[in-house]
Amino acid sequence: MEETKELQTTYKIFRYLIYLSLIVEFFEYAINPELLDYWGGILCDIHGRIKRWYIYQDGNLIWSKIATFILICITCIGTRNKKHLEFDARHQVFYPLFGGLVIIILSIWLYGQSMGMKFYTISLNYWLYMVASIIGTICIHVALDNISKFLKEGLLKDRFNFENESFEQCQELQENKYSVNIPMRYYYKGKFRKGWVNIVNPFRGTWVVGTPGSGKTFSIIEPFIRQHSAKGFAMVVYDYKFPTLAQKLYYHYKINQKAGKVPKDCKFNIINFVDVEYSRRVNPIQQKYIGNLAAASETAETLLESLQKGKKEGGGGSDQFFQTSAVNFLAACIYFFVNYKKVPYDKDGHALVAEMTTEPKTYRPKPTGRVFDQTGKEVEPEYWLGKYSDMPHILSFLNQDYQTIFEVWRQTLK
Incomplete structure (x- = not known):
């Protein structure tokens, strides 16, 4: 609560009373009443009336000092700090209080001394007594x-209990080959301090919770990307603000690749179902994935299920029959293109040379299984790929009439 004008006025009055009491004390103890015989003896009368008070009677100077001290204590009850200052008990309390008491005692001693030198009819020891009294009181x-x-x-600065709600955080960096260490700043005992959020075992899971725009990506996700990439981890990052995280991830991938921190054969790939041109694509219609007719049937069924917008309820046996027929027909087309004039390739996508033999009945070329590279060295192919084994050719082939399709199949089987 801020001070009201009435409280401020009351505080000023008490503060003036402290030094007014000193003036009255000097008036009674340091000034000879014979020197006050002016204006018809009014000052002498005032001096005599105040002299009747116990604290101003001869020999009671110490009680006057005690009264001034009590008045100071009452005044200080209303003191309020206008701005926050660092509290130093030694320099701000002990030294002034101890020094003030010593000077007050010295002033009482000076008052009892007798010095012949005078200034303006007042003895030197009285002048020193008054100066010491003022300094000691201040x-x-x-x-x-x-x-x-x-x-x-101390009572009002933490009205919302911020100090008690804060506690000391970890200031030691605990790092290992799996850890994620995030620097932070925290408030404790009136100061902002530096610390670390040490996630020493990220395999146990990290749950990041926050409202939109609260800084989850900047404060948690990006340090994970940066440090895990530098330690050679493979990451699957869901970038819901594409390409924000993708750009950062690619940046750190290239830096760590140049520094030799990326494992061998580790590559940067993107899967984007919205902007397909950014995705790394693969041809699923090849012998490596479709080794027999059963695999072709599974591929065809998966494609048809993916093309359906939703599963319709209540379909009878006829619907199931036509769906199965479509799956079988598409599977036959896929299997045909997978094995039609298939060519071996190495892991870099370069075509290899397959040794061929001629079938005695059909006189058609058939691979023997032996494969050679361009230098004539026998090698093991990475995969086999039909000459037209891709979805565009399959879809174009499906658009032909049934007579043409079955005729092609018969000619191939002959």
């Missing part, structure tokens, strides 16, 4: 003010 006032400011700030 020091004590400053010390008690600082105590009050610290207590008030």
